Amino acid sequence: MHKLVVLYGHPKDPEHFRRYYVETHLPLAAKLPGLKASRFAFDVAGVGADSPYFCIFEGEFANAAAMAAAMESEIGRQVHADTENYATGGLTVLHFDTEAAGPGRPGIPATAEEAFAAGLEVRRDMFGAAGAEDQIAAATDFTGPMQDLVTRYCFGEIWQRQHIDRKTRSMITMAMLVALARPNELRTHVRGAIANGASPTEIREVLLHTMIYAGVPAAVDSFRNATEVLKEMGLE
Structure with missing residues (x-):
């Protein structure tokens, strides 16, 4: 796997950066050809001092050649040119090969400990410390096994699989949560979807699509909850 990392310096207008970047x-x-996953x-x-960076982006490609082809494509040139519209603090671009975890199982952790650590990292990326370390620390003897299973199997195994990127998994998850009428989980995964690169417009389209197949009442409720989350994040 080949990883692309973009580090953005502090912009002149942080609010403009946030909104333009996400929307x-x-x-x-996300349209870059060959992009397998991003966050x-x-x-x-x-660590020990203020961060010199305002935002970080990570993208994954099959190999360096796939990344180079993506950057040289029409979309790649558009992405490069678009940075002038918001990245007023400058940016640093890095790319490198990464080793696949787990012998014979690319991208899948080999042990329970590795799966837990990988799952915790995914939870942290998507939901921040409140949805990762804080929940683990707050677990009781009764809820601890549940948190362990969610971290290891849900996020450490399934969310780490390489055949569907995280953004797509977020969209699938939101659609299923609407159908299952799970508003609290939907609110959580709206935040996760934003962290995984989904825009408010794409979230809206998922909810509209689900309305047709899961029912109007469920979708109306999902719009209400998603709107509240997006407002809290300053994206609505």
Whole structure:
């Protein structure tokens, strides 16, 4: 697997950066040919000092040649040109090969401990510390086994599989949660979808699509909950 990392410096207008990045740039970047998965975060902290970065983006390609082809494509040129519209603090681009975890099982952790660690990282990427370490720390003897299973099997195994990227998995998950009428989980996964590169417009389309197949009442309720989350995140 070949990873692309983009580190953004602090912009002149942080609010413009956030909104433009989520609503315009990420949907464009998601069209890069050969992009297998992507994620980003605004909550970038330094160790021992303030972070010099405002935002980080990570993308995964099959290999360096696939990434190079994506960057040289028409979409790649558009993505490169679009950075001038929001990245006023400058950016640093890195790319490198990564080793697949787990012998004979590319991308799948080999042990329970590795699966738990990998799952915790996915939860942290999608939901922040409140949805990862804080929930693990708050687990009781009664809820601990559930948190362990969710972390290891749900996020450590399924969400780590390479055949569907995280953004697509977020969209599938939101659609199923609407159909199952699980508003609290939907609110959580709206945040996760944003972290995985989905735009508010794409989330809206998932909810509209689900309305037809899962029913109007369920979708109306999902719009209400998703709107509240997007407002809390400053995206609505």
